[in-house]
Amino acid sequence: MRAANQNPTSSDSSFDPSTATIVAVTFNRSGLLSRLLTSIGEMDPKPGHVVVIDNASSDDTTEVVESFRERIGTELIYRRLETNTGGSGGFSAGMQTAYELGSEWMWLMDDDVEVIPDGLAKMGRWSRRFRSIQGRRYDFDGSEFYWQYRIAARMGIPIPFAPAEFDESGFKEMNSGCFEGMFIHRDVVGRIGLPDPRFFIYWDDQVYGWLASRITTSVIVNEFVLRRTREIKQWDMGIRHMNASSDAYRYYIMRNRALIKQYYRSLGVYHPALFAAGTTLTFVKELIRLLVVERTVRGTRHLFRGLRDGRAIAQDRSWQPMPPLELSARPVA
Structure with a gap:
């Protein structure tokens, strides 16, 4: 059933943040991961669980994660994989862990972002209306990052000039996905399965978001919830x-x-x-x-x-x- 075009209201306040799990995937970037975990510790509200998937890092990632266990303010689950399975394998393992924990919502992110303190509350406001939600993020320099939220489905490629502006509804329908901020309900995951680790990196989140959009109304919402912490040449x-x-x-x-x-x-x-x-x-x-x-x-x-x-x-x-x-x-x- 398609949702009506309107902003979330006070009735959406029934969202329980403890039913959400943040899934973060990392590989040899303990400094960036530390910034992410620090930002999660400063969130209000916090999720019920934080799952960190370590793609067999050779740096001090294990020690960094353990240093946050008593101070992050929520349950921290750490899984170090035996081999580097790429982002695809990491998110597949992380979502499986979150699903087995009974999480209602899974919020996916790389290790090179920070969470804005009220980010989970912002996403939760949309949770009664949609089951596949993408928030927005700031880039490293503080600018508003544009994400290509629609694909030319038969061609399997992003549409680079899909409109960036939001109307009064505060959301736009999407047929793609991005593991840097995807907020997805367990019912959708149950239907489409886990992310495919065979991708290793690239196209995995687009395909996963496209699969989700085939069974539910998927949206990007006009809510800034993440900030990139790594500068990339552009x-x-x-x-x-x-x-x-x-x-x-x-x-x-x-x-x-x-x-x-x-x-x-x-x-x-x-x-x-x-x-x-x-x-x-x-x-x-x-x-x-x-x-x-x-x-x-x-x-x-x-x-x-x-x-x-x-x-x-x-x-x-x-x-x-x-x-x-x-x-x-x-x-x-």
Whole structure:
């Protein structure tokens, strides 16, 4: 059932913050993680649990987490994985942990953000109306970060110029997702399953948000709840910007197009020509990123390597999407 277009009211105050769990994934960035955990300790209200997934860090992450256990003000669960599973595997493990804790809400974030003190209260105000919610964040320099909240679904790519302004409703419908701030209800997770660790990095949250939007009204709300704490090299395009990347990202950006293709096939929405156009545009965008932001062409081979390895994934006829966690889950509003 679609929700009416109106702002949250005082009736939304029934949200219980103790039913929410923050899931944070980290890898060899203990200094940034410390800032995130400090900000969580300053939240009012606080979530019922904080789950930290450590992707086999080799720095002092374990000691940093343990130093917060008695002072964060809520239950802290720490899981150190045996290997680095990437952001995708980290969030999959974190959401599984939160789900098994009985959490009603799971709030996902990387280690390079801080939570604004009343961020959970802001998200909670929308929790009675929606089940897949994205808040907004400030960038490192304090500017308002624009997130590409809509995708061209058949092409499987973000729409970079979807309107940034909000009307009086305070929300806009989205068909994507971002693990830097996704606030999602366990009923949705039960229906669509956990994030797919096979992505490792990139496209995983877009696909997960798209899956959520197929069964519930997903929205981005005009609430600033996070602040980035890491500066990233960017190309300022005026109304938008393009971040610098890495060879690993370039590889997975192209390889993981095959995983998106498999998801589309499994759901009967795959359109070969449109999806191929989306892959071509993605490749061109990464070339521009190399030339303009990073001023090099040396990473091009990783784009081609990703395309090559993706072919084996796309040709795997035994491939299956992530399974639901609740085969008989109740309908999601």
